[in-house]
Amino acid sequence: MLLSKPEITSMLRGVARLWCANKDRLSEIDSRFGDGDHGVTIGKIAGLITKNLDTWEDDDIEEFLQSLGDDTMEIGGGSAGPLYGTMIGGLSDPLSGSDAIDSEGLKAMLEGCLAAMEDITTARTGDKTMMDALIPAVLAARDVEGGIPDILKAAADAAEQGAKDSEQYLSKYGRARSYKEQTIGTPDAGAVSTSLFFRGLYDGLMEAER
Numbered sequence: 001m002l003l004s005k006p007e008i009t010s011m012l013r014g015v016a017r018l019w020c021a022n023k024d025r026l027s028e029i030d031s032r033f034g035d036g037d038h039g040v041t042i043g044k045i046a047g048l049i050t051k052n053l054d055t056w057e058d059d060d061i062e063e064f065l066q067s068l069g070d071d072t073m074e075i076g077g078g079s080a081g082p083l084y085g086t087m088i089g090g091l092s093d094p095l096s097g098s099d100a101i102d103s104e105g106l107k108a109m110l111e112g113c114l115a116a117m118e119d120i121t122t123a124r125t126g127d128k129t130m131m132d133a134l135i136p137a138v139l140a141a142r143d144v145e146g147g148i149p150d151i152l153k154a155a156a157d158a159a160e161q162g163a164k165d166s167e168q169y170l171s172k173y174g175r176a177r178s179y180k181e182q183t184i185g186t187p188d189a190g191a192v193s194t195s196l197f198f199r200g201l202y203d204g205l206m207e208a209e210r
Helices: 005-021 023-033 038-054 061-073 080-090 103-118 131-142 148-168 175-183 189-209
Strands: none
Touching: 005 023, 005 038, 005 061, 005 189, 023 038, 023 175, 023 189, 038 061, 038 080, 038 189, 061 080, 080 103, 080 189, 103 131, 103 148, 131 148, 131 189, 148 189
């Protein structure tokens, strides 16, 4: 199996649908120790993804992801726009135009995503941020010897476990860090939205395969 424009389109639509369906949940989590607007911003990013997909005319995956990342960075509402813009843009780093993507290419995309994030944040697993889901997802994908669906499923499962694990951590970044031990027991909203990103990619791919 290879990924080309139709599969990438379905994968990103899967992300947009899942994010929209969980907007209220994400804002509720964020409201406990943050500004409570994470779901609103994620909803805006989901809308942007859908709009850009609807107007995507050529087959250049690299350029599309770069442009989507740049546009996402411009979305207001806290740090989610710049962070997800960096993450999405990082997916394009190992790509070359409209070439179809194989299993190793997908792994390289996820590695590029992580590398781009590591360039802008010192947060790592255990710091109660979106990295609690992103890092496990990329590490899990790295170890998969199967095909593209296997890679995305492993990444999605690991991201969900990482988001769940974030419940036990103390917040070390953003407004939530002032609440210290009170944040234990609540997952990080960014980790949850990142886990939804990976699950959406997998669900979208499975829909494209039906």
